[in-house]
Amino acid sequence: MGREVSESCVDSLLTEIVSTYNNRFYANKPELAARRIEAIGYQVGHQLSERYTMERPRFSDHLEAIKFICKDFWSELFKKQIDNLKTNHRGTFVLQDNRFRWLSRISTDPSVENTESQDPSAAAESKASLATMHVYFPCGIIRGALSNLGIPCAVSADISNLPACKELLLSYSVLSFYDI
Amino acid sequence: MAPVGPRSGDAIFANVERVNAELFTLTYGATVRQLLTDLEEVEEVNKQLDQMGYNIGIRLIDEFLAKSNVTRCVDFRETAEVIAKVGFKMFLGVTATVSNWDADGTCCSIILEDNPLVDFVELPDTCQGLYYCNILSGVIRGALEMVSMKTEVTWIRDVLRGDDAYELQVKLLKQVPEEYPYKDDE
Numbered sequence: 317m318g319r320e321v322s323e324s325c326v327d328s329l330l331t332e333i334v335s336t337y338n339n340r341f342y343a344n345k346p347e348l349a350a351r352r353i354e355a356i357g358y359q360v361g362h363q364l365s366e367r368y369t370m371e372r373p374r375f376s377d378h379l380e381a382i383k384f385i386c387k388d389f390w391s392e393l394f395k396k397q398i399d400n401l402k403t404n405h406r407g408t409f410v411l412q413d414n415r416f417r418w419l420s421r422i423s424t425d426p427s428v429e430n431t432e433s434q435d436p437s438a439a440a441e442s443k444a445s446l447a448t449m450h451v452y453f454p455c456g457i458i459r460g461a462l463s464n465l466g467i468p469c470a471v472s473a474d475i476s477n478l479p480a481c482k483e484l485l486l487s488y489s490v491l492s493f494y495d496i
Numbered sequence: 497m498a499p500v501g502p503r504s505g506d507a508i509f510a511n512v513e514r515v516n517a518e519l520f521t522l523t524y525g526a527t528v529r530q531l532l533t534d535l536e537e538v539e540e541v542n543k544q545l546d547q548m549g550y551n552i553g554i555r556l557i558d559e560f561l562a563k564s565n566v567t568r569c570v571d572f573r574e575t576a577e578v579i580a581k582v583g584f585k586m587f588l589g590v591t592a593t594v595s596n597w598d599a600d601g602t603c604c605s606i607i608l609e610d611n612p613l614v615d616f617v618e619l620p621d622t623c624q625g626l627y628y629c630n631i632l633s634g635v636i637r638g639a640l641e642m643v644s645m646k647t648e649v650t651w652i653r654d655v656l657r658g659d660d661a662y663e664l665q666v667k668l669l670k671q672v673p674e675e676y677p678y679k680d681d682e
Contacts, residue, residue, distance in 0.1 A: 321520045321612055322587045323513040324559055328552040329520065333527055336548055352530055359526035364518065393519055
């Protein structure tokens, strides 16, 4: 095992990146904030996959590369593999992580929660939008990693199942990407 | 039986959740790079990094106090030692040393020889004037402010600028007396 730092370092940094771009630089333009946060992730994914594939032979096809992302790459970052990989065999892959660390500690605004009894959909929406800002970074990481492996792609995250969780912790996410 | 009293930085670091440092280092690097692209002015990037650090510091102090069991420091000398030996260790996994005290014990240097933020980093000529690790000074300032100490933290030496170590000067400006939200007789 190489050098390590406390998990709080990464957590604090990610929280602060989101807050800097989403609340300070582009307070009224979430799509611009999202693009910047994704770009930071892209850079990180690109460099990490370069490092983690240094001693490997070239991947023979897309599936090989995607399996590498699900197993080795994910394990390096999160100490666990992707839980489920699905594909439609036409270039769309869906990666599912049931306990995604970076979303597991996001809590919601208590003032919104109090209104939950009257309007559950509003509370669900607020939880989803807060979490959305936090998925651009991992989306960028995957896009950067795959593009470094020669697979240009679009990556999007689906956390629509989140509001179904009874708990306040968000623990379910699906990352999917489409081959273009 | 849990030990009573302050815990050593090594003991805390061994027990916290840890992650791959490359992820942290590269994420920080990519952030600095994105800030340079977006803000263009190096001075402005220094300011933002410091602000980000400050925001992190004011939250991180809670975790620090909760996990380290440190008791109130008797003076600023002890505070500096605790930051260097426990604070740096429990979060970044490295220890720092404290030196260059002034006569009245309100200004010292925290010296870092091993700095995980800068693995893989080289600064191009266009980044002259950038304090790459400025987030660290912000973290210290923010954390100390939460325990009633107003400080000024400045970089004295920086390996990325050709020096032989990272040296942060921490100057105690004033100690703000704690204000309780209640009166004695209530």
